[in-house]
Structure formats: structure tokens, C-alpha cells
Amino acid sequence: MPETGLSDNPFQHPRRANWIRLRTLIVLRWVAVAGQSIAIAAAHFLYELQLEIGLCVLAIGMSVIANLVAMFIYPANKRLNEVEAMLMLVFDLAQLGLLIYLTGGLHNPFALLLLTPVTIAATALGLNAVLIVGAVAIGIVTFVAFDYLPLRTIQGFVLRVPSIFLFGSWIAIVIGVSFLALYARKVTTEIAAMGDALLATQLALAREQKLTDLGGVVAAAAHELGTPLATIKLVSSEMADELQGDAEIDGLLEDARLIGEQADRCREILRSMGRAGKDDLHMRTAPLQSVLEEAAEPHQDRGKRLHFDMHPGAGSDERQPDIHRSSEMIHGMRNLIQNAVDFAAGNVWIEGRWTAQNVVVRVIDDGEGYPPHLIGRIGDPFVRRRRAPDEPRKRPEYEGMGLGLFIAKTLLERIGASLTFANGSDPFLAPDERPDRGGAIVEVTWPRKLLVAEEAEARGALGDNLRFDS
Numbered sequence: 001m002p003e004t005g006l007s008d009n010p011f012q013h014p015r016r017a018n019w020i021r022l023r024t025l026i027v028l029r030w031v032a033v034a035g036q037s038i039a040i041a042a043a044h045f046l047y048e049l050q051l052e053i054g055l056c057v058l059a060i061g062m063s064v065i066a067n068l069v070a071m072f073i074y075p076a077n078k079r080l081n082e083v084e085a086m087l088m089l090v091f092d093l094a095q096l097g098l099l100i101y102l103t104g105g106l107h108n109p110f111a112l113l114l115l116t117p118v119t120i121a122a123t124a125l126g127l128n129a130v131l132i133v134g135a136v137a138i139g140i141v142t143f144v145a146f147d148y149l150p151l152r153t154i155q156g157f158v159l160r161v162p163s164i165f166l167f168g169s170w171i172a173i174v175i176g177v178s179f180l181a182l183y184a185r186k187v188t189t190e191i192a193a194m195g196d197a198l199l200a201t202q203l204a205l206a207r208e209q210k211l212t213d214l215g216g217v218v219a220a221a222a223h224e225l226g227t228p229l230a231t232i233k234l235v236s237s238e239m240a241d242e243l244q245g246d247a248e249i250d251g252l253l254e255d256a257r258l259i260g261e262q263a264d265r266c267r268e269i270l271r272s273m274g275r276a277g278k279d280d281l282h283m284r285t286a287p288l289q290s291v292l293e294e295a296a297e298p299h300q301d302r303g304k305r306l307h308f309d310m311h312p313g314a315g316s317d318e319r320q321p322d323i324h325r326s327s328e329m330i331h332g333m334r335n336l337i338q339n340a341v342d343f344a345a346g347n348v349w350i351e352g353r354w355t356a357q358n359v360v361v362r363v364i365d366d367g368e369g370y371p372p373h374l375i376g377r378i379g380d381p382f383v384r385r386r387r388a389p390d391e392p393r394k395r396p397e398y399e400g401m402g403l404g405l406f407i408a409k410t411l412l413e414r415i416g417a418s419l420t421f422a423n424g425s426d427p428f429l430a431p432d433e434r435p436d437r438g439g440a441i442v443e444v445t446w447p448r449k450l451l452v453a454e455e456a457e458a459r460g461a462l463g464d465n466l467r468f469d470s
Helices: 022-046 053-073 082-102 109-124 127-146 163-243 247-276 288-299 327-343 372-377 403-414 455-459
Strands: 151-153 285-287 305-312 322-324 347-354 358-365 418-423 440-447
Touching (some): 022 053, 022 082, 053 082, 082 109, 082 127, 109 127, 109 163, 163 247, 288 305, 288 322, 288 327, 288 347, 288 358, 327 347, 327 403, 327 440, 372 418, 403 418
Parallel strands (some): 305 347
Antiparallel strands (some): 358 440, 418 440
16 A cells, blocks of 8 residues: 555544644643642632642642653654644643642632633544543543542631532533534634635646646747748758659658658647647637637537527627636636536536626536535535435546535636526426426626726737738
């Protein structure tokens, strides 16, 4: 099995490994040591409570010794893996539990601080580690609810709360451990998922931009090399004409013809490579249908028919608008078209409409449509659809986690678009009752001023016509 760089440890989440710096936990522990020392001193000297000072100092000293050992043994930039971080948090729970045991158990209001290590675990560790830390916290809370050294005043009175409040404190801390762990983990997981999805979006956009730039370089090379290749072709043709019929130099004749053929071949190669070159001034804008056809080009030969339908809206100019040809537009629409092709039964319609205010593009397929329970979440990253165990995968090459639609939505919204997702018909209709365009529908709407190029920009990029003198 090849090396993956990921731990085989069941506690270690591949995306959360080595997130926590040792220095961070050391600093937090120093803060805890300072707070515990102040609380013990205040209870003993200010409120004159009879505490086991020696044992309390020993408990606080355990944290001090652990911090000093960690500081001297490990480098300052040490990052903890899942197991190391979990063990440090379990140690902190045990130390805090011992201190609470020595100072009244759940009769001590500071027992609430047992929630802190659990919250840290929920935000930084994997599920297994969080469950272990949470179980340890609940175990400690339950233990100190029944067994503890009571708090006594200097007169010898025992400070205790009524049993019902003691039970309420136990219930509150147990629920707090569960709720805070669940809440913090849910928020952190969504933030991490959104971060991963945004990174994928940036990578997709960067790739598209690099391909566009590379195409521009190739197009420029094809343009610049056109004249030398034409010269080579002309000279080789003239040489072949002059050598024609001379039996003594047939070898030179074949060489001249070969030079001409290779020049033609170079021209064709450069022409085919330069078709993707879009960095020329006159290609920074293009008609709406041309841009959509370019976005759909990789999916033209995937067994589904693509239909382009471009019409003006009511009271609008018949001529298609020239729009800005951006990487966000191309890649975003390409992802939407890819999704439609993946799930279509046989046809995908790409409709374009424009008015004086808006430009609207719809991508429609004749598939089964979006699952009704997921329509409200389409466009979020990592949306999984639950399948029955015997339901076949329609896209075995994809995970079906909504990342493509998220990337498309993010890129298109960056250039001012708004997206809506819907079904063209009731997904529970029988196949023979469905209309032709009854599958999934994505409607992308731009304010016209954000997408459409001004007339001077769209038509004036080539410059003025020059007079040709013969």
C-alpha cells in the first residue's frame, strides 16, 4: 500500500491532525494555574475556609510540573497529534477534578470549569477523541457528586447546597458537556468544510485562469509564427517547382516537398493549440451563446444532446449581447452544465434570455431532478444524498457531495450572479407523465450592467480599419 502521509490511528482525523500547538495548551494551562491559585488563596485568606492547602498546592503543582516538563522536552513549535492533544486534555480534566474533589465537589461552583477541556476537544479533535474526553468529564462530575472533601468555615460549619440543587448541578454539567461538545463540533466541522470548499474553488479558478493564460500564449505564438511558416512554405514550393522533372536530383525534390508538408503540419498544430487562446483584446468579450458553448465544450461528446436556445426578452434588442468572458463565468457555467449532463436522461437545454435590465441563463435537464428534501441546501458544500443500499450509483466517478455546485455558485456569485435551483416537474411523477424539460433547473441571473460589455469595449477592441494601398 502506498504511503499516504495519514496516520492509521483511529483517533486521528486526517483534516484535524497536528492542528494544535503545544505552546497554546501550555499558555492555557498557565492561565488555569494562575486562576486556581487565586481562587484557593481567596478562599483560604479572604473567606477563611478550612481547605487541605497542602493537597491543593500539590494538585496545582502537578500542572506546573507538567508545563515545565513539556517546555523543556519539546520545541516551542511542537504541534500535537490527535492522541497527544487528547491525553493533555484528559490530564487537565483529572487535575481539575482532583482540585474540585478537595474543595467541596459539586458544592463548589467552579465545577463548571470541567466544561472547558471538553469544548477545546470538540473544536480541535476528531469524534473518537471528543467522546473519550467527554466520557472522562462526565465520569469525574459523577464521582465528585458523591465523594468529596466538604468545605468548612473557620467555625467548623459545612457549606453545602440542598440535594435538589446538587442534583440539578450534576444534570446541568452533564447536559452542558454533551450540548457544548455537539454545538462546538458542529460549528467547527462546518467551518472546516467551508474552508475546504473555498480552497477547492480557488484552485479551480486558478486552474481555469492558467489555462486561459496558456491559451493566450499559444495563440500569440501561432500568430507570430504564421509569417515565417508561410515563407518556408512558399520557398519550399518554389524549390519543388524548379526541381520538377530533373531525374538527377529527385532526392532534393522530395526534401523540398517534405519541408513544405512539415511547415503545413506546424501551422495546423499551432492553429489547433491556439483555439483556446482567449487573451486577445477582441476575445475578452464574446456573444452570450459563444461563451456558453465554450463552457459546454468538454461535455459535448458525453452521450447527451446539448440544445442552445437564445432569445431576447420582451422589448429587448434582437442581437445577442456581448458579455465579459471571464474565468469565473466559464468555469462556473461549465460545472452547472456538467452536473446537468451527469444526471440527464438524454438531453440538456441551455437557455439564454436578455432584457434591458437582466441576463438570465437556465440549464435544464430531463433527468429525475433534485431530491425534494435537498433543494433548500443545494449550493452548500459536502451535501450528501442518502441512498438505499440497493440503489445504483448514477455517477460512480463522483462522491456526490455538492462540491461542484458549490464551486459554480461561488464563482458565479463573484461576478454578480444570483442562482436559484428548482425542479421542472414533480419528481414523484411517473416517467411517462414527465414533460420534456422536467428535470433539474438552475437559473442564473445577472444585472445586465455587470455582465454585458459596453458597445465601445465589445466592438472597438480591434481598432480602426486601415486603408490598404496596392
